[in-house]
Every structure is written in C-alpha cells, then in structure tokens.
Amino acid sequence: MIRRAVDTKLVSQIQEITPKTITKLMRVKIKRYDPETRKMRLVEYKVEVSRYDTVLDVLLRIIRDQDHTLSVRYSCRMGICGSCAMMINGKPRLACMNNAISLGEAIYIEPLKNFPPVKDLIVDMDDLFKKHRSIKPWLIRRDEEEQFTAKKEYLQKPEEVDTYRIFSTCIKCGVCVAACPTAASNPNFLGPMVLAQAYRWSADSRDEDAKIRLDIVDSIDGVFGCHFAGACSASCPKNADPALAIQYLRRLVLTYKR
Amino acid sequence: MAESTLVIVVRRVAGWFTPIINLERIAYILHRITGFYLAIYLPLHIISTHNSLNPIAWEKELILYSSLPIKIGEIFLVFSIFFHGLNGLRLLLVEYFNIFLPKKLPSSLYLERTLSIHNPQKTFLYLVIILSILLTILGTLYLFNILVLR
Numbered sequence: 001m002i003r004r005a006v007d008t009k010l011v012s013q014i015q016e017i018t019p020k021t022i023t024k025l026m027r028v029k030i031k032r033y034d035p036e037t038r039k040m041r042l043v044e045y046k047v048e049v050s051r052y053d054t055v056l057d058v059l060l061r062i063i064r065d066q067d068h069t070l071s072v073r074y075s076c077r078m079g080i081c082g083s084c085a086m087m088i089n090g091k092p093r094l095a096c097m098n099n100a101i102s103l104g105e106a107i108y109i110e111p112l113k114n115f116p117p118v119k120d121l122i123v124d125m126d127d128l129f130k131k132h133r134s135i136k137p138w139l140i141r142r143d144e145e146e147q148f149t150a151k152k153e154y155l156q157k158p159e160e161v162d163t164y165r166i167f168s169t170c171i172k173c174g175v176c177v178a179a180c181p182t183a184a185s186n187p188n189f190l191g192p193m194v195l196a197q198a199y200r201w202s203a204d205s206r207d208e209d210a211k212i213r214l215d216i217v218d219s220i221d222g223v224f225g226c227h228f229a230g231a232c233s234a235s236c237p238k239n240a241d242p243a244l245a246i247q248y249l250r251r252l253v254l255t256y257k258r
Numbered sequence: 259m260a261e262s263t264l265v266i267v268v269r270r271v272a273g274w275f276t277p278i279i280n281l282e283r284i285a286y287i288l289h290r291i292t293g294f295y296l297a298i299y300l301p302l303h304i305i306s307t308h309n310s311l312n313p314i315a316w317e318k319e320l321i322l323y324s325s326l327p328i329k330i331g332e333i334f335l336v337f338s339i340f341f342h343g344l345n346g347l348r349l350l351l352v353e354y355f356n357i358f359l360p361k362k363l364p365s366s367l368y369l370e371r372t373l374s375i376h377n378p379q380k381t382f383l384y385l386v387i388i389l390s391i392l393l394t395i396l397g398t399l400y401l402f403n404i405l406v407l408r
C-alpha cells in the first residue's frame with residue numbers, strides 16, 4: 001500500500017499519453033495580475049509541448065520564446081521547494097509536478113486561490129508563513145538553555161516517529177490552503193497547512209510543552225473552524241494528509257490534560 | 259479602492275464552491291445549501307401556518323402549495339432534512355468522536371493515498387448519500403400519498 005506517491009502519479013500521467021505523440025501544439029491561457037491597474041487579464045499563448053514537459057517547463061518556454069514579462073515563482077523544479085503552486089485547469093497544483101500534455105487540449109493557469117496576487121502568477125504568502133510561525137513550529141523544551149547547549153541527541157523510538165512522520169513531508173506550498181473552503185470564507189482561519197504542522201510538532205515525543213500550541217489552535221479560527229471538506233488532502237502534492245492531521249489535532253485539543 | 263462589504267461576502271461564499279476536487283467537498287457544499295434551505299423554510303412555515311387562522315388567505319395558500327415549483331421544493335425539503343441530518347451525524351462521529359481515526363500510522367514517509375478521504379471514512383460518506391437518497395424517495399412517496407403508512 002505504501003510507496004512513493006509522487007512517482008506513481010507522474011508515471012500514470014505519462015502512461016496515459018499515446019506513445020506516438022512526440023510534440024503537440026497547446027493553447028495556454030494565463031490569467032495575469034497587473035499590480036499597477038490591480039486587475040486580472042487573460043492572455044493566450046500557443047506553445048509546442050513535448051510529452052515529458054511539465055507545466056513549469058511550458059511557462060519557462062513562454063518566458064524564453066514569447067513573453068519575457070511573465071512572472072512565475074519557482075526554484076527546485078522537482079516538487080521539493082513548493083514555490084510553483086498555482087491553479088492549473090481549476091485545481092491547485094504544483095506546476096513542476098504536472099505533466100502538461102496530459103491536461104488536454106488547453107491549459108488554463110491562474111494565481112493560487114485564497115492568496116493576494118503580487119504579479120502575474122506570483123502570490124503573497126506572507127500571511128501563511130506568519131500564521132505558521134504563530135503555532136511555534138519547532139521543539140519546545142522546558143529547559144531552553146539545555147536545548148541550545150545540548151550534549152546529546154534527543155532519541156526517539158521508531159513508533160514515536162511514526163506518529164508524525166507523514167505530516168512532516170509537508171513542503172508549505174499553500175496548495176491545501178487554496179483548496180480549502182473555510183480558508184476562502186474566513187481570512188483569519190489558520191488553514192490546513194498550519195493546523196497539520198501544529199499537530200506534527202505537538203505529537204513529537206521530543207516536544208515538552210504542546211499546551212502552548214494547543215491553546216493557539218483551540219478556537220473557531222483554529223482547529224474548530226475546519227468542517228472536513230477534505231479538499232486539502234485531495235490536492236496535497238505530497239499526500240501529507242492535512243485533514244487527517246486536523247482530526248488528530250482536534251482529538252488532542254479535546255483530550256489534552258491541562 | 260476598498261471592496262464593498264457585499265462584494266467581500268459574495269467572494270467568500272463563492273469560495274465554498276470552487277475548486278471541487280473530491281466527494282467530501284460536494285458533501286460540504288450540499289450541507290451548506292441544505293442548511294440555508296432549512297433555515298429559510300422554518301420561519302416561512304411558521305408564518306404560513308399562522309395564516310390558517312384566516313380562511314381566505316389559507317385557501318389561497320393551499321392553491322399555491324399544489325403548484326409544481328412548490329412540489330419540487332417539497333421534494334428538496336425532504337432531501338435537505340435527511341441529508342443535513344445524516345451528514346451532520348457523520349461529521350460528528352468522524353470529527354469529534356474520531357470513530358475511524360487510525361490507531362497507528364504507517365511506518366512510511368510518503369502515503370500512496372491519503373487516509374482521511376479514503377476508506378473507511380469514504381464508505382461512511384457513500385452510506386450517508388445512499389441513505390439520504392433512499393429516504394428522500396420514501397419521504398416523497400409518503401408526501402404525495404403514494405405510500406401510506408398504517
């Protein structure tokens with residue numbers, strides 16, 4: 001049952017393509033945000049796409065050959081940095097992890113939902129990272145001095161690592177927040193990524209004061225704002241299952257002895 | 259220029275509806291639509307039954323209730339009652355009583371598929387949808403006097 005999720009997704013996408021197809025002329029519609037006029041405009045490009053091109057490859061080809069003013073944020077090109085999240089054909093995805101040719105005749109690209117746009121496809125993620133910092137995403141130890149002058153590692157049993165390992169694969173790309181209906185309707189909602197990380201750190205056996213974190217998430221803008229639409233888990237490119245982490249977090253908040 | 263309150267409200271409510279990626283999201287949307295429908299229906303029902311004190315107004319209402327749009331509205335009302343109730347029960351059991359929460363998580367870094375939106379939680383959602391549709395059919399038959407309970 002357990003395998004590398006990312007690899008299987010890519011392989012299945014590529015297998016769907018007819019082997020004879022080498023290149024295809026695709027229409028790429030991009031909803032670009034202009035910071036000067038503060039308006040969106042739809043621009044269409046025609047791009048020759050090869051069978052192994054990702055959406056990010058297509059965007060970079062547009063910048064290189066057709067329109068160098070198009071702004072896109074990216075870094076690793078391999079689904080690790082989480083920079084290139086955007087709405088692709090109506091769904092939040094990573095541009096570097098989606099095969100372009102398997103998306104059909106046309107690709108429709110927009111900036112990531114639920115984030116204020118900065119320019120073209122780039123969105124402002126400051127608020128997300130501010131919320132992330134608010135839940136103290138690090139090990140909290142009772143003896144702070146000992147933590148920074150530790151003489152030995154904090155050891156864990158394998159089963160203790162299992163309690164949070166799948167949630168630690170989160171790359172903070174913001175795809176789950178773009179998919180979340182509660183984040184769309186309540187800007188103060190911490191969001192699936194932040195709540196999942198609150199559980200990831202609270203469940204860690206090396207952490208000694210989960211109470212601080214649980215007090216922050218114990219509100220309608222926190223763990224009780226989630227109404228289980230499951231869209232975060234359905235769209236997560238790493239299958240880190242934020243909805244499951246939120247279910248665990250809610251149980252922890254309700255049962256934690258304070 | 260600052261957005262008006264109405265534009266903000268409309269934009270936020272529109273956020274419930276897109277993007278539709280999974281069945282749980284459809285259940286989320288339906289839960290809200292049926293909730294609003296019931297919230298609008300209940301005060302209207304109280305006002306309407308109050309009109310029964312006036313025979314002329316009541317007669318007019320009875321004619322209105324026999325029209326096709328109202329009949330369709332009644333069928334959706336039956337669906338709203340069953341779906342909203344059963345889905346609310348599902349959310350309570352899954353989210354607060356954690357009946358399907360795995361006791362142990364897999365010893366793997368990556369999951370092939372997410373656990374929260376697949377079995378057994380998914381099966382429970384299918385059950386809620388099937389039960390809601392079946393009860394709506396039965397309720398509609400009863401409402402239109404096709405099915406008579408003795």
